[in-house]
Amino acid sequence: MSAVLISVVIFNIVLALIVSLVFVPILVWMERRVAGFIQDRLGPNRCHIGGVRLGGIVQSFADMLKLVFKEDYRPNSVKEKLLFRLSPVIVFVTAYLSFMVIPFADDLTINGETYMMQALPIEFGLLWVLAFAGLGVYGLMLGGWASNNKFSLLGGIRSAAQVISYEAVMGLSLISMLITYGSIHFGDMVRFQGELIWGLIPAWGIVIQPVAALLFIITAFAETNRAPFDIAEGESEIVGGFHTEYSAMGFGLFFVGEYIAMGAASALIITIFLGGYQIPWLNTITLKENIEIVMLAILVLLPAMSYFFARWIKKNNVWPDPDDVRNRETKWLIIGLIGINIAVVLTLIGLLSFGISSNITNISVALIQVITFVFKLIMVNFFFILVRWTLVRFRYDQLQNLAWKVLLPIAIANVFITGIFVVVLGV
Amino acid sequence: MGIKIIPRHGNTFKEKLYLPAIVGGLKVTFSHFFKNLKDTSNIETLCYPEQRPKDITNRYRGVHRLTKREDDSVKCVACFMCATACPAECIFIEATEREDGIDEKMPKKFSIDLLECVFCGGCVEACPCDAIRMDTGIFSFVKKKKEDFVVDIDTLLSHEPMKGGN
Numbered sequence: 001m002s003a004v005l006i007s008v009v010i011f012n013i014v015l016a017l018i019v020s021l022v023f024v025p026i027l028v029w030m031e032r033r034v035a036g037f038i039q040d041r042l043g044p045n046r047c048h049i050g051g052v053r054l055g056g057i058v059q060s061f062a063d064m065l066k067l068v069f070k071e072d073y074r075p076n077s078v079k080e081k082l083l084f085r086l087s088p089v090i091v092f093v094t095a096y097l098s099f100m101v102i103p104f105a106d107d108l109t110i111n112g113e114t115y116m117m118q119a120l121p122i123e124f125g126l127l128w129v130l131a132f133a134g135l136g137v138y139g140l141m142l143g144g145w146a147s148n149n150k151f152s153l154l155g156g157i158r159s160a161a162q163v164i165s166y167e168a169v170m171g172l173s174l175i176s177m178l179i180t181y182g183s184i185h186f187g188d189m190v191r192f193q194g195e196l197i198w199g200l201i202p203a204w205g206i207v208i209q210p211v212a213a214l215l216f217i218i219t220a221f222a223e224t225n226r227a228p229f230d231i232a233e234g235e236s237e238i239v240g241g242f243h244t245e246y247s248a249m250g251f252g253l254f255f256v257g258e259y260i261a262m263g264a265a266s267a268l269i270i271t272i273f274l275g276g277y278q279i280p281w282l283n284t285i286t287l288k289e290n291i292e293i294v295m296l297a298i299l300v301l302l303p304a305m306s307y308f309f310a311r312w313i314k315k316n317n318v319w320p321d322p323d324d325v326r327n328r329e330t331k332w333l334i335i336g337l338i339g340i341n342i343a344v345v346l347t348l349i350g351l352l353s354f355g356i357s358s359n360i361t362n363i364s365v366a367l368i369q370v371i372t373f374v375f376k377l378i379m380v381n382f383f384f385i386l387v388r389w390t391l392v393r394f395r396y397d398q399l400q401n402l403a404w405k406v407l408l409p410i411a412i413a414n415v416f417i418t419g420i421f422v423v424v425l426g427v
Numbered sequence: 428m429g430i431k432i433i434p435r436h437g438n439t440f441k442e443k444l445y446l447p448a449i450v451g452g453l454k455v456t457f458s459h460f461f462k463n464l465k466d467t468s469n470i471e472t473l474c475y476p477e478q479r480p481k482d483i484t485n486r487y488r489g490v491h492r493l494t495k496r497e498d499d500s501v502k503c504v505a506c507f508m509c510a511t512a513c514p515a516e517c518i519f520i521e522a523t524e525r526e527d528g529i530d531e532k533m534p535k536k537f538s539i540d541l542l543e544c545v546f547c548g549g550c551v552e553a554c555p556c557d558a559i560r561m562d563t564g565i566f567s568f569v570k571k572k573k574e575d576f577v578v579d580i581d582t583l584l585s586h587e588p589m590k591g592g593n
Binding site: 034037038039040041042046315316319320321324386387389390391 | 455469477
């Protein structure tokens, strides 16, 4: 156990914690603000700590605190007390564990030793993810059943039926991807996507297998119980679905679990279809060879982007009452932005002038890839949110029709066609 | 009158594919999002306690006020017409003799319980000498104690008619 190994493992676990747990308030905030902007209103923007609002993100933390300190009320009609308590935990834990095998960057080599950049360094990541994606629905089913309430039971049944239908399609769309990549290790998949087709287009999964990508994205929406597939919740028909009887942090865990599942689904879509941590046309080897050019590019691009961001903050971060403490925030934000810029620029100039060793090259490439991954994660999550505020909910029979009569035949045909291609072309 | 045949939608291949329609919807929502993200000042939302609504009409029935004569004395003659007309029975008047010779009677006490008041405007209709009006435009009236909602004659006289309005 060297110090390097321990620090890499700790870095990965902390990173997995950040992109799953810490992302939840950010995602809730994003959801509410994006919904507001889509519907031409403002969304939460009032909550502040000493004037710092960060665009309203403080509201999410306030809401979480409220959920933690509320009375956890359990109706007397609940007989299965253990299952009632256990089901939110199942939802939360399974969603959280599927994050553990997502590669955040390419394998990191320090002092000749290679470390896998996953929180759980295993090579059968896809099986792990499939196992936990299927387990997550047990939480909803058990919660719906243990609530001893007709609406909750209906919600649980709906989510079970939905997952049975969509899990099949999801598995089949993944099989065609397995045939294409020839591996169940996420690292191999992402390395495959770093190559170019005919030296021109990045070989992302969505380019090679657009049908499988579409099927997987649709089923990922269904798997995470997000609109337009949120019939398990169905607040307009069955009150709250499976979480009708839950209050305080029991509900909070369901809520957090839903957002972590959304993040995990986004991470899976990115890893399998959107090139993972790869920047298009700049795979790991190219990045390592041209690290000085990349650093120079960051040196120029970061201040330029920060300048436009600061202008945007100045224009939009205003509060109607000029004497309010919230109006001082803009100044602090811009000072912070300048501080970050100075720190990054000085570090980069120092690295460039003192020369870059191979260890530093590898670490900085890994950092660039982590940032790319997080950026892609935010973008795909934004897409999830945009879809939720665009589409209406499916009716239950439409949902089953779509799964069994449309998606499943397409998925099976796709597997066959992919297989024939691979056998005939011998790739 | 011929029979009008309305074409059924949803049977062409493009419509059955759903995806073009979904992409169209995403385009609409994203354009709204991007427009508002670029410049939040376009959003109509009122940040309420800081920004006050400016579109209260003249006929809006706000909290009452007692009007005054030209010499700033109270116009009310304590005829009890408003208290009689009031369906909520929330107007309490105590009459006294008027000493300055302008009129015979005036109210010593004139209080309205705003928690009982239903803001029907009946008192304004009933008043024979235009002494009570509801044109202040005050729509939010917040106090800490129940007793504070019974406003007395001095408060009612101090209310000003709404400025501007449309």
